[in-house]
């Protein structure tokens with residue numbers, strides 16, 4: 001299925017129905033009093049999140065999604081019926097922004113929110129009857145509904161994001177530590193859309209890892225698959241930065257690492273004025289040097305020390321294929337995430 005993570009649409013709540021101007025006309029009461037009923041209320045626009053929806057593919061760009069209008073009041077004190085609400089079902093991590101980029105609602109952690117209220121129905125002339133005016137000839141119009149052009153954006157919800165060049169072994173890692181079954185292949189850009197995997201820690205706890213498409217030099221200029229999908233790791237406090245250190249395919253680990261950092265920097269630069277944005281470079285990165293099954297022990301240790309000294313970061317050397325050193329890395333990762341979650345809860 002196609003994966004869509006941003007769409008510009010218009011939403012509109014319903015107008016209130018107008019009140020009615022009417023007088024009772026019955027053969028035994030030729031000069032009957034006012035009996036114009038009230039108009040119905042316009043429908044609201046309500047957003048609901050569902051874990052069963054994971055893309056915005058159902059929403060067509062530039063289309064208007066509107067709740068029903070309330071019906072007009074009628075004679076014999078008949079009220080118009082209320083317009084039906086419009087229920088917009090979106091993924092758990094959806095964000096509603098104005099066209100200018102301002103956040104209207106971030107739906108992460110929300111089940112339901114009324115974004116636009118329908119207009120009130122107008123009162124019919126029966127409502128305005130009083131001792132002074134027994135036969136009012138006016139009724140209220142219905143209140144107008146609201147219209148809003150929005151950018152509906154999806155940012156997946158995960159605890160940790162895996163970044164790295166294509167072929168670094170990101171999907172191999174997520175398939176090893178979670179039940180996710182992403183496509184894995186020896187050619188670059190195997191992963192075309194972000195994938196989530198749930199990692200179980202012990203019997204009671206788990207965390208969510210996001211595998212995103214590979215980044216390459218110039219991604220911020222649109223090279224490869226670009227950098228737009230980085231938004232799916234904006235919610236994570238931690239990144240796993242995977243580097244292929246096998247030397248296969250002529251890859252230079254240090255250069256690859258720096259190229260990715262540069263792309264993150266450019267992403268931060270491009271998004272710094274966006275409402276609610278927190279720079280990617282400010283997140284902690286755990287460096288995972290992968291494919292050490294193709295290196296000698298000494299070679300693996302040497303490259304590990306080079307990274308440690310140069311960047312002052314936590315470094316693991318692993319093989320996502322054979323599982324070497326994977327347990328040690330997972331224990332460290334789980335501990336980090338649990339601590340980060342505890343800190344977030346304290347705030």
Ligand SMILES: Nc1nc2c(ncn2[C@@H]2O[C@H](COP(=O)(O)OP(=O)(O)OP(=O)(O)O)[C@@H](O)[C@H]2O)c(=O)[nH]1
Pocket residue numbers: 164165166167168169170171172173183184185186187188189190191192212213214215290291292293294318319320321322
């Ligand atoms: N020898 C060896 N090969 C590995 C290891 N990890 C992954 N590979 C291989 O590297 C290739 C790329 O692996 P993927 O997991 O698809 O890489 P990716 O980072 O998800 O790549 P993209 O989706 O293209 O960004 C596959 O042929 C894997 O079998 C490893 O630890 N050792």
Ligand SMILES: [Mg+2]
Pocket residue numbers: 170171172182183184190191
């Ligand atoms: Mg992949």
